[in-house]
Amino acid sequence: DAGITQSPRHKVTETGTPVTLRCHQTENHRYMYWYRQDPGHGLRLIHYSYGVKDTDKGEVSDGYSVSRSKTEDFLLTLESATSSQTSVYFCAISVGGGTDTQYFGPGTRLTVL
């Protein structure tokens, strides 16, 4: 499983509250990604990171921010959660650099009421 953990694994929150999801890796891979998965849409990239403090937007970045202060941790923050952000969130790492295979974490199921 490429040493990836996500926390929390499940969360229920209310509209307007801030939420932070954590992705942790144990193998010092440079590239990390956050995706959301919704029925009929596959996996869509939210943000990715190519090093400490180096991040960039994906295709569905509106309403999300990220931070990476340490190689092993990549945080995804919903500043003010909305019901449209109810989804399953997956973190991924790229082994061997950004041009190599991606492996996924176990996922976080987020429900925004």
Added chain:
Amino acid sequence: GENVEQHPSTLSVQEGDSAVIKCTYSDSASNYFPWYKQELGKRPQLIIDIRSNVGEKKDQRIAVTLNKTAKHFSLHITETQPEDSAVYFCAARADYKLSFGAGTTVTVRA
């Protein structure tokens, strides 16, 4: 950006028959094409991948073919078994980002 289309969205096959899933992509710069299998409630797992300098790759009952000229690639599963039932995703990479198809739900009938 890259756009990946995947067909069919659902596929039902008799155990022992073959299953084929097709994907097309839009960005001619894409050079890496992985396939993931996802069981219910689990994370996507890589099952096979192919790079742009190769036309076909096999791993036991699974094979992937790539046609760069036509910008399409396909997953072939032979001698399907009940444990092949899952959702399958294709993806294409341009730059350092993967773009995924919407997925194919494969059901293997006993």
